[in-house]
Amino acid sequence: MTDYVRPDIAVMSGYVPGEQPPPGKYVKLNTNENPYPPSPAVSRAIAEAVQSGLSRYPDPLCTAFRLRAADVLGVPPDWILCGNGSDDILTIVTRTLVGQGELLRLPYPSYVLYRTLADIQGARYEQVHFDAHWGLTAEFARVVPDLKLVFLANPNSPSGTMVSREQILELAARLHCPLLVDEAYADFADTNCMDLVAQNPKIMVSRTLSKSYALAGLRFGFVVAHPSLIAEFAKVKDSYNCDALAIAGATAAIGDQAWLLDNRRRVLATRARMAQLMRELGFAVEPSQANFIWCTHPERPLQPVYEKLKANHVLVRYMNYPEWGEGLRISVGTDEQVDACATLLKVILNDGAHGTN
């Protein structure tokens, strides 16, 4: 049957999302979910939306969310387009801007899905390596034919590092195509690029409610861009891409900024503790602006460490990037989860050092 499939798709291996834990109790620190429940306003809003009925189509424009988000973010509502998670947003942006055979630019190492989106679209991509300190090189701003879209995760995954606002502005000024700043983790960072969209219409900013609003299960994200681009994205998105419950829940979530600040404070406190614990265990830890930390080790191979953590019901993300190297990306959990992970790591690393395992 694969004879019927586009060659671009048939050769793809497909994006593999972070593994789901097998049955049993796991400390899950592998997909950057928030360890705390969302704002209580969310469940109330969902219950009300269920009550007012599910038999009608939802608002295709997510007006309630856009009005609330516009207030919170200080951007006009018609600069916002909502999606079924920010993956939907990345798909919509790619499909709108990049034709078959055209070029996307991606940083490396970064979010692997960008490559998958290029593949599905039948587009080409070039991966520009970060420098040794996770900074951008001049290569990233180079103008080349057919370059239609540049992705930049900021904070980046897996590193948790950021490119400065000044560099983003300069990058956008040099590029001849739009730049999507993927701010999935920006609520955990010291700065963000939201207000730069108004300074250069080539800059677009995407956000998700999965991480900082603890709503990965609800699927809601959005992009902020110049309204002339938003109008084009609207042609490409599914008419009713966000369901009535997601719209209601997301609107309530972004409306509760007190919850966000409190959650952020807790996550950042644990992040600092966690980085310290990992350094004490001999890991090199990038200073993180996200809700995870990137840990490399000067001496120890990390795949066996990941495997032993998993065998002991602690899931972290093991990454091995060709031409770059390996590391563990560990999500910021609760203090208890982080302690459990660190205690286990201590045992695993000592075991290995004494050759007893």
Next chain:
Amino acid sequence: MTDYVRPDIAVMSGYVPGEQPPPGKYVKLNTNENPYPPSPAVSRAIAEAVQSGLSRYPDPLCTAFRLRAADVLGVPPDWILCGNGSDDILTIVTRTLVGQGELLRLPYPSYVLYRTLADIQGARYEQVHFDAHWGLTAEFARVVPDLKLVFLANPNSPSGTMVSREQILELAARLHCPLLVDEAYADFADTNCMDLVAQNPKIMVSRTLSKSYALAGLRFGFVVAHPSLIAEFAKVKDSYNCDALAIAGATAAIGDQAWLLDNRRRVLATRARMAQLMRELGFAVEPSQANFIWCTHPERPLQPVYEKLKANHVLVRYMNYPEWGEGLRISVGTDEQVDACATLLKVILNDGAHGTN
């Protein structure tokens, strides 16, 4: 900014979903929503899903739904792929099978979104006209170069008519590419093609929970196809395209077949009354296998009729198909809604006949 956009997208006008009613109380018979609330099991399942938490990513494979649906439909679970509404399914299938510049075949008149999906993909489409009785012509089965996918809404919209199972089998046997039988309305019909998927792997069947399960607000659809095609579709869909609440609600809905049968019985009873009322008003009404009826009029132009209905807070769908003709597609509402619509139509048609408006 539109210089940055793919030319295929820039020239598109974009799909326009059925209009949302302006503020105020409306009888809404324009987008084929179910006039009754969904199974009570749905809200219970959603409340439980909210309770068990929204901070984790949902199951990317919608396993709970697929197991339940497999039981109900008599197909193996790995023949099912779930989507964020059946529009998501139509998008996934198109992106998997049809490359830029390649060809889709669509019946005409039918669901306008098929054309939009082709446009977004940068593909070409050919519209093959139904015969005068909404039957397929030999042209629809013709083998031509680059034809990669054939869409067939069955029951069709706006007509509510069906192509027989025998014709579908014969069509699939002749075609050199997959055939998507879009069964959005099949739960209201006397037959369907679900079991034909196992007879010819070129046949795929899509379904939605929007209409027959009264869950348009929840966004949930699925496709049943040969597992080798399902595996390719899985590469193209967003990893987490269905949210946790939609999965829970949809699983509960398809599990309540007693509700479905009862709802179907009510809708079909009203559909019969409604067709009779419309015929008494002088309309020609196609015998419908869906939850709407297609009404044409031998003498009266219908756009003014639609406008007057709307001015009186009754929304129906006015369609005018070039090279075919116009009509009103009216969703089956409650008996009260249908009576209100018919009473108003009687006044409108009489007014016009006496030239008093």
